[in-house]
Amino acid sequence: MNKISFVFRNKIQTIDFKESKFTPNSTLLEYIRSNQKTKGTKEGCNEGDCGACTVVLIEKNDNQIKFRAINSCVMFLPSIHGKQILTIEDLGTLNKLHPIQQIFIDEHASQCGFCTPGFIMALFAQKADKINSSKSELVEAVSGNLCRCTGYQPIVNSAQEISKITDLQLFNTFLREDLIDKINKSDTIFINKDIFKFFIPFSLKEALKLKAENKNAILTSGSTDLVLKVTKRKEPIEEIIDISSIQEIQGILETKDEFIIGAGTKIEDIYQFSKENLPALSNMLAYFGAKQIRNRATIGGNIATASPIGDFLPVLFAYKAKIVISGKNERTVDVNNFVTGYRQTILNPDELIKNIIIPKFSPNQIIKSYKISKRLNLDISTVSAGFNLIVDKNNNVSDILLAFGGMAEMTKRAKKTENFMLNKEFNEENIVMASKILLTEFTPISDARSSKEARSIMAKNLLIKFYQETK
Ligand SMILES: Cc1cc2nc3c(=O)[nH]c(=O)nc-3n(C[C@H](O)[C@H](O)[C@H](O)COP(=O)(O)OP(=O)(O)OC[C@H]3O[C@@H](n4cnc5c(N)ncnc54)[C@H](O)[C@@H]3O)c2cc1C
Ligand code: FES
Ligand code: FES
Numbered sequence: 001m002n003k004i005s006f007v008f009r010n011k012i013q014t015i016d017f018k019e020s021k022f023t024p025n026s027t028l029l030e031y032i033r034s035n036q037k038t039k040g041t042k043e044g045c046n047e048g049d050c051g052a053c054t055v056v057l058i059e060k061n062d063n064q065i066k067f068r069a070i071n072s073c074v075m076f077l078p079s080i081h082g083k084q085i086l087t088i089e090d091l092g093t094l095n096k097l098h099p100i101q102q103i104f105i106d107e108h109a110s111q112c113g114f115c116t117p118g119f120i121m122a123l124f125a126q127k128a129d130k131i132n133s134s135k136s137e138l139v140e141a142v143s144g145n146l147c148r149c150t151g152y153q154p155i156v157n158s159a160q161e162i163s164k165i166t167d168l169q170l171f172n173t174f175l176r177e178d179l180i181d182k183i184n185k186s187d188t189i190f191i192n193k194d195i196f197k198f199f200i201p202f203s204l205k206e207a208l209k210l211k212a213e214n215k216n217a218i219l220t221s222g223s224t225d226l227v228l229k230v231t232k233r234k235e236p237i238e239e240i241i242d243i244s245s246i247q248e249i250q251g252i253l254e255t256k257d258e259f260i261i262g263a264g265t266k267i268e269d270i271y272q273f274s275k276e277n278l279p280a281l282s283n284m285l286a287y288f289g290a291k292q293i294r295n296r297a298t299i300g301g302n303i304a305t306a307s308p309i310g311d312f313l314p315v316l317f318a319y320k321a322k323i324v325i326s327g328k329n330e331r332t333v334d335v336n337n338f339v340t341g342y343r344q345t346i347l348n349p350d351e352l353i354k355n356i357i358i359p360k361f362s363p364n365q366i367i368k369s370y371k372i373s374k375r376l377n378l379d380i381s382t383v384s385a386g387f388n389l390i391v392d393k394n395n396n397v398s399d400i401l402l403a404f405g406g407m408a409e410m411t412k413r414a415k416k417t418e419n420f421m422l423n424k425e426f427n428e429e430n431i432v433m434a435s436k437i438l439l440t441e442f443t444p445i446s447d448a449r450s451s452k453e454a455r456s457i458m459a460k461n462l463l464i465k466f467y468q469e470t471k
Contacts, residue, residue, distance in 0.1 A: 144290025263300025318386030
């Protein structure tokens with residue numbers, strides 16, 4: 001009760017929230033920086049956008065060890081329970097630097113040094129996870145890290161040199177599996193301090209019981225969305241149920257007819273899986289946040305936010321996905337019917353998303369996704385789309401689904417355009433007509449990302465692009 005334990009600085013550390021200055025709303029970054037000996041982890045943006053606070057999180061699930069780079073500023077402190085963290089201070093000493101640190105010096109990849117610990121930890125995690133990572137994989141691993149003074153070429157040169165390291169022991173030596181194993185990961189954690197309550201259940205049954213008993217409690221999974229309410233909007237969240245330690249809602253199961261994705265599955269894991277199995281999803285996830293965000297954020301958290309510019313919903317529409325909801329009973333709904341309005345869903349207060357089911361598709365279905373954003377990485381969509389098309393042997397459209405994000409208060413299908421295209425020949429003339437209908441179908445808003453006129457043109461152009469790519 002009131003305590004969490006985790007491995008840090010080669011020891012099991014325990015925080016007793018009753019005694020500690022931290023609250024369950026504190027972030028992992030606040031904890032790390034409160035320690036005089038671990039100030040190397042920096043605070044830049046405090047919202048997951050710069051990578052300065054990157055640390056390595058080591059998790060053990062189903063007897064598998066995983067090293068992940070994460071942004072410590074977007075993680076609630078209690079969520080670290082049962083895990084190990086490595087910061088830049090763990091890697092090397094002034095007399096004996098870690099090879100990645102030495103390469104940064106040799107390649108002149110650091111000037112003021114503010115961003116450097118974040119870059120090094122991101123690269124360390126990538127190599128620890130995959131020792132034969134290529135230069136491009138290493139560069140992708142730091143796509144969420146910003147540097148304002150060195151210039152990126154020396155950092156890219158470092159990635160090239162780091163790709164040549166082959167000794168896994170240079171990474172595994174930091175793992176303290178013996179200590180991770182000693183931490184209890186089966187009894188629900190309950191922290192009650194001042195106005196705050198924070199629960200960490202380890203089973204779905206327990207989570208549902210807690211949700212039913214604590215009607216005001218807010219669920220969190222990766223917390224990449226929820227934590228910003230505290231850190232940016234300065235709104236404390238009094239009751240939280242952290243479902244990120246529930247194994248039953250994590251992982252991907254492939255059956256004969258479908259892919260069943262646990263709601264708590266990390267987006268990075270879905271991205272890696274989708275590269276071979278679900279190309280339209282992989283295309284979308286390649287530009288989802290950056291690796292540190294994908295390493296924590298979950299699919300369940302993404303669709304539960306019902307954000308009109310969330311990346312999953314348009315592509316899940318295109319895959320005709322289903323959502324399994326657990327509560328007193330279990331129900332399965334079409335993704336089409338899950339969101340009811342601006343950030344509103346059909347979820348009842350005692351329910352949570354358990355799985356997302358993507359039915360296997362036939363080879364004649366053409367499924368594609370598109371994301372338009374101001375920059376490639378670490379940017380949310382201005383307009384996004386997921387399309388599903390079947391053309392018969394006479395080149396007529398026999399089935400069509402056109403879903404758009406960023407064009408309305410929620411992900412929406414362009415029903416009038418779909419109706420126009422259905423049973424018509426899939427040719428340029430009809431696409432031009434369809435794109436004119438599409439221009440009138442939505443009334444998007446203007447905001448910092450785009451004017452409403454530009455949004456409409458982008459949607460229209462995506463349809464034309466889709467035709468060009470598939471005709
Ligand atoms: C720097 C940065 C970049 C980002 N980039 C993108 C991007 O490119 N594209 C994009 O779409 N989003 C992006 N996001 C938003 C966010 O990362 C995603 O929406 C993410 O998928 C949320 O998942 P989470 O597990 O972190 O959710 P959390 O923050 O834990 O929760 C979000 C909401 O979902 C609810 N919830 C969580 N899990 C469940 C469940 N199983 N059942 C019911 N409710 C649940 C919570 O109660 C909460 O209301 C970004 C965020 C940051 C900080
Ligand atoms: S401080 Fe910028 S990502 Fe955490
Ligand atoms: S070295 Fe100064 S910000 Fe990167």
